[in-house]
Each structure stands twice: as structure tokens, then as C-alpha cells.
Amino acid sequence: MILTVTLNTALDITYRVPRLTPHASHRVGEVTERPGGKGLNVARVLAALGRSVTVTGFAGGATGAALRAQLAEASRVRDELLDVAGPTRRTVAVVDERTGDTTQLNEPGPLISSAEWARFRTSYEELLDSADAVALCGSLPPGVPVGAYAQLVRAARAAQVPVLLDTSGEPLRRGIAARPDVVKPNADELAELTGSHEPLRATRDARRRGAHAVVASLGADGLLAATPDGAWQAAPPAPVRGNPTGAGDSAVAGLLAGLVDATPWPRRLTHAVALSAATVLAPVAGEFDAAAYEDFLAKVSVQERASAA
Amino acid sequence: MILTVTLNTALDITYRVPRLTPHASHRVGEVTERPGGKGLNVARVLAALGRSVTVTGFAGGATGAALRAQLAEASRVRDELLDVAGPTRRTVAVVDERTGDTTQLNEPGPLISSAEWARFRTSYEELLDSADAVALCGSLPPGVPVGAYAQLVRAARAAQVPVLLDTSGEPLRRGIAARPDVVKPNADELAELTGSHEPLRATRDARRRGAHAVVASLGADGLLAATPDGAWQAAPPAPVRGNPTGAGDSAVAGLLAGLVDATPWPRRLTHAVALSAATVLAPVAGEFDAAAYEDFLAKVSVQERASAA
Incomplete structure (x- = not known):
């Protein structure tokens, strides 16, 4: 199977409003909600291509439960997300129907404890045993060390599993030094x-x-x-x-x-x-x-x- | 006890951002979340005054579950909300930290089926038996008849329970004709x-x-x-x-x-x-x-x- 890692999963919410006016009150006409985070998107596309795919990362709280329920409904992706104490973040995209433009509001994500991060690494190494490739995707939630992707790249290389890294900023800078395949x-x-x-x-x-x-x-x-x-x-x-x-x-x-x-x-x-x-x-x-x-x-x-x- | 009715409960979310710019992407600094809807506010104030108070109305989905968990944590209010299939709405208040102004985004609320509405009326009449007064508060979610408050006022009067109505528009116009006390x-x-x-x-x-x-x-x-x-x-x-x-x-x-x-x-x-x-x-x-x-x-x-x- 292919493994995708999304440490900062999100419940993506989209609001359509006739026109977004700062400091005014808006009745939202249409609300849509879907499981979000780069690694989940990658996994859904791979599943649609007929690939066997597993997702891992963190999910917590009422938003995490909603995300997992929707993921189970929407795709044939195997869910190996780890339950954490903090609630999964929401992202809110407000679409202005007049212009088609989107205003984005992104919550920071749950605070991950060091025990939760340690538990994740153990689970991740177990999942690598049956992985043909792994993708490490997106931002890090608060509490996860900035060198997290470097650790996960090294573990994949030690397990001889090809590893792709898709992130930005300091996590990318540190992760790339650990020699990912892509x-x-x-x-x-x-x-x-x-x-x-x-x-x-x-x-x-x-x-x-x-x-x-x-x-x-x-x-x-x-x-x-x-x-x-x-x-x-x-x-x-x-x-x-x-x-x-x-x-x-x-x-x-x-x-x-x-x-x-x-x-x-x-x-x-x-x-x-x-x-x-x-x-x-x-x-x-x-x-x-x-x-x-x-x-x-x-x-x-x-x-x-x-x-x- | 005092009974408050909130047919369109809400999970109230507040985002603080340094500055709200339409069509841009924002990292939200601080997220707060609390049980919302006029009748829930009334009930929490009454509970803080030492009154015995019960809330009823509708709650559903992951947002409804979060609202009920937070209500149980935050106050000594008795929760007689009815579970419904549709998810409780969210309201999002975006506070611009520069100006202090708030931009409000309100979801419409779950679609209530006629069976759910009938179930509510039965439960409401049972709760009236032990109520000293009842308050009917706020907007109606989709699916609830516009004459809903008129029905609930008449039921309270039939049960000889004093009734206060706090709503607007056509639900107020119809409700007032049913002769509420206040x-x-x-x-x-x-x-x-x-x-x-x-x-x-x-x-x-x-x-x-x-x-x-x-x-x-x-x-x-x-x-x-x-x-x-x-x-x-x-x-x-x-x-x-x-x-x-x-x-x-x-x-x-x-x-x-x-x-x-x-x-x-x-x-x-x-x-x-x-x-x-x-x-x-x-x-x-x-x-x-x-x-x-x-x-x-x-x-x-x-x-x-x-x-x-």
C-alpha cells in the first residue's frame, strides 16, 4: 500500500455568500464540509486511481470525529489517523458569489503533546513495514518539533521505503537535508x-x-x-x-x-x-x-x- | 423550573485575526468556541442567578454534540435538547484586532423534518408540566413552520404556564397573535x-x-x-x-x-x-x-x- 502522512489534518468548510462585506453580518447560503489536509487529498486521488492507500496523522475532538466519518463515507482510504486530545483544526473558505474570490481563515491546529508525537512515530514505523512508498504532506501542528519531517524521512529510508516530502519553510529545509527521494x-x-x-x-x-x-x-x-x-x-x-x-x-x-x-x-x-x-x-x-x-x-x-x- | 426553548441552537465560534482582508488567506491567532443561541444564553444567566433551569430545542451532528458537551461543562443547566438528524449550525465571528470590529457569518441551521417537529411538541408539552415559566427564543431553523411559536404559546397558555416570546419577523407577528404574556x-x-x-x-x-x-x-x-x-x-x-x-x-x-x-x-x-x-x-x-x-x-x-x- 501507499502511505500518506497528514500531521495537521483539517475539516475544510466552504461558505458561499452573495457578497462578503467586512464588519457586516452575513447569512450563509450554502455550507459544504469535507476532510482536508494535503495528505488526505493525495490519498483520495490515489484511491480513485485504484491504489491501496492508508492515511495517518492526527485527528481529535468533534471536528476530528466529523473528518473521520466523512473520510469513511467518501473514499476507500484506510484510516490509521491517531486520536489526540486537541481538536482537529477547521479551515473556513468564504466564497464571494459576486466576484468568485475566496477569503480563507485557517485555524492553527491542536497542540500535540510529546507523548502523542512519540506514539505517532511508533505507529508510523509499524505502518512503514507494509508501505511501498510514503508521502509526508503539509504543515506541522503546534507542539510537533520543527525537525519532525527529517525524523520521518530518516525512518522511511531506514525501512527502505521511498519517501516524498511536500511541505514548506523550516520543516522543508530540515526535511530535505535528511535526503528524501522526492x-x-x-x-x-x-x-x-x-x-x-x-x-x-x-x-x-x-x-x-x-x-x-x-x-x-x-x-x-x-x-x-x-x-x-x-x-x-x-x-x-x-x-x-x-x-x-x-x-x-x-x-x-x-x-x-x-x-x-x-x-x-x-x-x-x-x-x-x-x-x-x-x-x-x-x-x-x-x-x-x-x-x-x-x-x-x-x-x-x-x-x-x-x-x- | 424555568424552561427556555432554542429551536435554532448554534455553536458560536470566534476568530481573532490581526486584520481581515477580503480575498486573502488568514492564519487565525485565537479560536474560541461556545454554546450559542438566545435561549441558551438566557438559561446560563438564570442558572448563574441560582434558578433551576431547563433548555430544550434541537441539536444534531458533530456540532450539536460539541455544543452539548460544552453546555454540560459550563453551567448547571438541565439539557433536554432533542437529537435531530441535521447538524447544528455554526456562527463564525471574525474579530479584526486592529479595529475591534466583527464580521459575522451565520449558517442557516439544520433542516427539521415534520416528524422531528412533532416529536419536539410532545416533549415540550411534557416539560411544561413542571415549568413555572417558559421563554421562546430566537430564529426558526429550516423546516419548522412559520407559525411554530404561535403553537408553542397556545400550548403554554393551555398548561397555564406564563410564556415570554423573543423572536422577530413573521414568527413574531404570528406568535404575538397567540397572546403570550410578554x-x-x-x-x-x-x-x-x-x-x-x-x-x-x-x-x-x-x-x-x-x-x-x-x-x-x-x-x-x-x-x-x-x-x-x-x-x-x-x-x-x-x-x-x-x-x-x-x-x-x-x-x-x-x-x-x-x-x-x-x-x-x-x-x-x-x-x-x-x-x-x-x-x-x-x-x-x-x-x-x-x-x-x-x-x-x-x-x-x-x-x-x-x-x-
């Missing part, structure tokens, strides 16, 4: 890590920091990969209009499937870009338009870039 | 009901529509009452600065206690105004500053107005 920063995360806004240079710089391969997600420009086998850029035939939330998570799902199957990089990137573009066409993160995915597979262009450093 | 509109609700913005005229007009007594809450101007015994205005010695949320609910708590004890109107209004003003000094609805309440009791002024119509 990191997948977006353009902002890559620039923050390397100080360079030139994607090819920054991608190669990130590789030198420890990652075996770096795949940068560049929005409408697709994916740019620096790998031991070479460097490639894969892009959809034209910019895809829709809801980009979760597009990066679907790219991670494609990269993980390719990692397990040891698919050659150009083909692996094609799948990841096609999944990502098909996700932009779906209304919510963690889902994709299956027909569009098949269609994009034939249309994604892959170009080799000057040989990797 | 209605407590605020200035906007009173103007909407009667078409008049002149408080004394509007209060008397509301009485003619069926209420035995009308007590209008006029913010800093206190309470204006039109009753069979006369008309009075009771006001705090000076405008009180603070958080006015829940001030009207505390006035209802004071009026209910006076209804049960058959306190003469001037004294009854004094208690209600003092409680209301002491609530403005407390940080959240459903609580009041006990020392300030005692202090206000000696300072509230009550003036008789020209004899009631």
Missing part, C-alpha cells in the same frame, strides 16, 4: 528555500540540499523536475481554467504512483501533470475529472532541459 | 412589526396585537414596558461600554425571573436592566459581571410613562 515544492516554496526565483536554477539548488529528485509545481507551466536521470519540464497543452485547490496534491499522487511503479521520469511527469490539470476541472480538492485525465495523458508535452547538475 | 422585541424588531419608529407608540401598538405586556429593549436607553399595570422606562445611569452581545438575552432572563416571582413591574424592569448592563461588561453572551449587577440594581432609574393604552 520533494515537491511550489514556486514560492522553492524560492523561499533557495533564495532564487529562476526555477531551473532553484530546482537544481534544492537537489544539492539533499533531495534525490526535486519536482517543482509551477502552476500553468506544469512541473519542472531535476532528477539523477536528467531534467524535464512537463506542461498541459494550454492553461486550464477552474479551481486550482488540490492541483499540487494530485501531482503528488501521480508522482507517488510513478515512484512505486518505477515509471521512467518523462512518463511519470506526464501522469502527474494530467492528474493535476484534471483536478483543476473538478469542483473540490482530492477529486479529478476522470475523462479529462485520460484526455490530458495524450496531450501533455514533456521537454528535456539542459542536463541536471 | 414579548421582548428590540427597536428594529418592534419597528418591523408595527411600522412605527416611535418606541412608546410602537410598544403600545404591539400590545394591541395580542401580547399581555410588551418590553422593548432600546440599547443604551434601557427597557420600555407597556403592561396592564402601566408603562415604564428603565435605564442604566449612563451608557455602558463593552460587548453588547447577549445583553437582550440577559434582559429576558431578568424578565422571566420577575414573571415567576410576580415582582411588581418597576422592580422587575430594574433587575432586567441591571442584568443587561452587567452583561455588556462581560466578555461573552450568557455571562454577566456579578459585582456590577449588584451595583447597577441601586442605580437604574425607572420612570412612569403616560398611562398605557
Whole structure:
């Protein structure tokens, strides 16, 4: 099975209002609620592709219970989330129906105790025994050490399980030094890590920091990969209009499937870009338009870039 | 015991953000969560005054479970809320720390089935058997008939239990025609009901529509009452600065206690105004500053107005 880790899961709530006016009172017309957090989105996409997938991380309180109930309903993902004392955070997206713009309010997440973190690492190492690959996704909740992903990368390498890291800031900086197989920063995360806004240079710089391969997600420009086998850029035939939330998570799902199957990089990137573009066409993160995915597979262009450093 | 009815209970969530910017993403610094809905606030104030109090209405889903757990923790209120299939609504108040202003997002509430509504009425009539007074508070959730409060007022009168109604719009218009003992509109609700913005005229007009007594809450101007015994205005010695949320609910708590004890109107209004003003000094609805309440009791002024119509 494929394992995804989401330490800071979230109950994602979306409110639609006719118009958002600061300091006014609003009756919310439509409320939707779904299990959130990058690793959960990755897992749902992998499950929809027919992969056996397990999720772990933390869930707690009434919001955690709601998240787990909805996860069980919505997908064939195996739930190995650990119960914690603090409540799972909510994220609230307020969609202004007049402009289509979204105002986002993100709670910080529960305070994880050191005992809970120790319990997680034990459970994680047990899950690695039956994992073909593992993805470590998203932000860290309060209380989890900033070097958490470095610890989890090292444990995966010790268990000989290929590991992909998708996070940002200091957790990325520390995690990449533990030599994960793949990191997948977006353009902002890559620039923050390397100080360079030139994607090819920054991608190669990130590789030198420890990652075996770096795949940068560049929005409408697709994916740019620096790998031991070479460097490639894969892009959809034209910019895809829709809801980009979760597009990066679907790219991670494609990269993980390719990692397990040891698919050659150009083909692996094609799948990841096609999944990502098909996700932009779906209304919510963690889902994709299956027909569009098949269609994009034939249309994604892959170009080799000057040989990797 | 005193019974309060809250058909559209809410889990009240407050987010503090450094500055609310539409269409941007915000990390919420501080999250607080508490049981909400007018009737629950009234009940908590009555419980703090040492009264035996029972709450009923609807609660459902993970939000309903969280609300009930917090209610049990926070107060000595007896919980007779009915479990329903739909989830209890959330309200989200986003406080801009720069200006202190609040942006409010209110979910509509669960859809109540006709079977759930019928079950409620049976349970309500049973609770009336041991009630000394009942308050009917707040908005109606979807699915509950607009004439709901008229039905509940008639049932209370049939059981010879004094009944106070605190709602707005069409549910108030229909409910008042069923002849409740007291209605407590605020200035906007009173103007909407009667078409008049002149408080004394509007209060008397509301009485003619069926209420035995009308007590209008006029913010800093206190309470204006039109009753069979006369008309009075009771006001705090000076405008009180603070958080006015829940001030009207505390006035209802004071009026209910006076209804049960058959306190003469001037004294009854004094208690209600003092409680209301002491609530403005407390940080959240459903609580009041006990020392300030005692202090206000000696300072509230009550003036008789020209004899009631």
C-alpha cells in the first residue's frame, strides 16, 4: 500500500455568500464540509486511481470525529489517523458569489503533546513495514518539533521505503537535508528555500540540499523536475481554467504512483501533470475529472532541459 | 423550573485575526468556541442567578454534540435538547484586532423534518408540566413552520404556564397573535412589526396585537414596558461600554425571573436592566459581571410613562 502522512489534518468548510462585506453580518447560503489536509487529498486521488492507500496523522475532538466519518463515507482510504486530545483544526473558505474570490481563515491546529508525537512515530514505523512508498504532506501542528519531517524521512529510508516530502519553510529545509527521494515544492516554496526565483536554477539548488529528485509545481507551466536521470519540464497543452485547490496534491499522487511503479521520469511527469490539470476541472480538492485525465495523458508535452547538475 | 426553548441552537465560534482582508488567506491567532443561541444564553444567566433551569430545542451532528458537551461543562443547566438528524449550525465571528470590529457569518441551521417537529411538541408539552415559566427564543431553523411559536404559546397558555416570546419577523407577528404574556422585541424588531419608529407608540401598538405586556429593549436607553399595570422606562445611569452581545438575552432572563416571582413591574424592569448592563461588561453572551449587577440594581432609574393604552 501507499502511505500518506497528514500531521495537521483539517475539516475544510466552504461558505458561499452573495457578497462578503467586512464588519457586516452575513447569512450563509450554502455550507459544504469535507476532510482536508494535503495528505488526505493525495490519498483520495490515489484511491480513485485504484491504489491501496492508508492515511495517518492526527485527528481529535468533534471536528476530528466529523473528518473521520466523512473520510469513511467518501473514499476507500484506510484510516490509521491517531486520536489526540486537541481538536482537529477547521479551515473556513468564504466564497464571494459576486466576484468568485475566496477569503480563507485557517485555524492553527491542536497542540500535540510529546507523548502523542512519540506514539505517532511508533505507529508510523509499524505502518512503514507494509508501505511501498510514503508521502509526508503539509504543515506541522503546534507542539510537533520543527525537525519532525527529517525524523520521518530518516525512518522511511531506514525501512527502505521511498519517501516524498511536500511541505514548506523550516520543516522543508530540515526535511530535505535528511535526503528524501522526492520533494515537491511550489514556486514560492522553492524560492523561499533557495533564495532564487529562476526555477531551473532553484530546482537544481534544492537537489544539492539533499533531495534525490526535486519536482517543482509551477502552476500553468506544469512541473519542472531535476532528477539523477536528467531534467524535464512537463506542461498541459494550454492553461486550464477552474479551481486550482488540490492541483499540487494530485501531482503528488501521480508522482507517488510513478515512484512505486518505477515509471521512467518523462512518463511519470506526464501522469502527474494530467492528474493535476484534471483536478483543476473538478469542483473540490482530492477529486479529478476522470475523462479529462485520460484526455490530458495524450496531450501533455514533456521537454528535456539542459542536463541536471 | 424555568424552561427556555432554542429551536435554532448554534455553536458560536470566534476568530481573532490581526486584520481581515477580503480575498486573502488568514492564519487565525485565537479560536474560541461556545454554546450559542438566545435561549441558551438566557438559561446560563438564570442558572448563574441560582434558578433551576431547563433548555430544550434541537441539536444534531458533530456540532450539536460539541455544543452539548460544552453546555454540560459550563453551567448547571438541565439539557433536554432533542437529537435531530441535521447538524447544528455554526456562527463564525471574525474579530479584526486592529479595529475591534466583527464580521459575522451565520449558517442557516439544520433542516427539521415534520416528524422531528412533532416529536419536539410532545416533549415540550411534557416539560411544561413542571415549568413555572417558559421563554421562546430566537430564529426558526429550516423546516419548522412559520407559525411554530404561535403553537408553542397556545400550548403554554393551555398548561397555564406564563410564556415570554423573543423572536422577530413573521414568527413574531404570528406568535404575538397567540397572546403570550410578554414579548421582548428590540427597536428594529418592534419597528418591523408595527411600522412605527416611535418606541412608546410602537410598544403600545404591539400590545394591541395580542401580547399581555410588551418590553422593548432600546440599547443604551434601557427597557420600555407597556403592561396592564402601566408603562415604564428603565435605564442604566449612563451608557455602558463593552460587548453588547447577549445583553437582550440577559434582559429576558431578568424578565422571566420577575414573571415567576410576580415582582411588581418597576422592580422587575430594574433587575432586567441591571442584568443587561452587567452583561455588556462581560466578555461573552450568557455571562454577566456579578459585582456590577449588584451595583447597577441601586442605580437604574425607572420612570412612569403616560398611562398605557
